[in-house]
Amino acid sequence: MQSPNKPFRVILADDHTLVRAGIRALLEKLPEVEVVAEANNGREVLSLVKLHRPDVVLMDIAMPGLNGLEATARIAKEFPQVRVIILSMHDNEEYYWRALKAGAAGYLLKKAATAELETALRRVVDGEIYLSREISKRLVKKFPLDGIAERKSPLEQLTGRQREILQLIAEGQNTKEIADILKLSPKTVEYHRMKLMNCLNVYDIPGLVRFALRSGLIPQER
Numbered sequence: 257m258q259s260p261n262k263p264f265r266v267i268l269a270d271d272h273t274l275v276r277a278g279i280r281a282l283l284e285k286l287p288e289v290e291v292v293a294e295a296n297n298g299r300e301v302l303s304l305v306k307l308h309r310p311d312v313v314l315m316d317i318a319m320p321g322l323n324g325l326e327a328t329a330r331i332a333k334e335f336p337q338v339r340v341i342i343l344s345m346h347d348n349e350e351y352y353w354r355a356l357k358a359g360a361a362g363y364l365l366k367k368a369a370t371a372e373l374e375t376a377l378r379r380v381v382d383g384e385i386y387l388s389r390e391i392s393k394r395l396v397k398k399f400p401l402d403g404i405a406e407r408k409s410p411l412e413q414l415t416g417r418q419r420e421i422l423q424l425i426a427e428g429q430n431t432k433e434i435a436d437i438l439k440l441s442p443k444t445v446e447y448h449r450m451k452l453m454n455c456l457n458v459y460d461i462p463g464l465v466r467f468a469l470r471s472g473l474i475p476q477e478r
Contacts, residue, residue: 263290264381267308269301269324270294270316270343275366279314279343282370289377298322305335311381315360317344317351318475321437323423325358326416332359339380343373351472352391357412362386410456411471418452419473421445425461426468 266289270276276294283289292308295301297319305313317324328340341362342355355363361380364373379386424434435442453459458467468474
């Protein structure tokens, strides 16, 4: 549990500068919060978590290169003491559930009141899972608990590396560019692309882009 005299150390991750500025302004009004860093993409937030070891990351979902859900899964695995709250515009049950399965400790909509953000921070720092009352009701209704652990979407059937490469393909990166970004050989990238195509039964780039859009891996509009 967090010491009552020690501020919550927070990293803010969102690829929109104005959005980050607005959220930071709200956080700086809270006496128990210290914003230690900001990130504009998933890879940057991973580096900053390693450097600063914050208490909480406020994470957007739709970020270029590595989206917030993939970054959350890596933080949950590599830095289990760091709590992640997804702060998103996506008011969609599938996103809530994917965030929880990725290891997020909370999910808030960007339209949430400042008081709710403060409550969420306190709850997750104390080791709880925080979802708004409205979201909690939707999850229980939409996804019955019995057998939910075995429920997998097509996207979840891919490995983390395959999802990462799929996102980069959908963002318009070619094989060499993906290899440079991920520090892999082009042949390794081609291998993962072949495996994910076989898994999805999609065998052309436009089809992969459409799948990435439908599954929310990349946003419909930016």
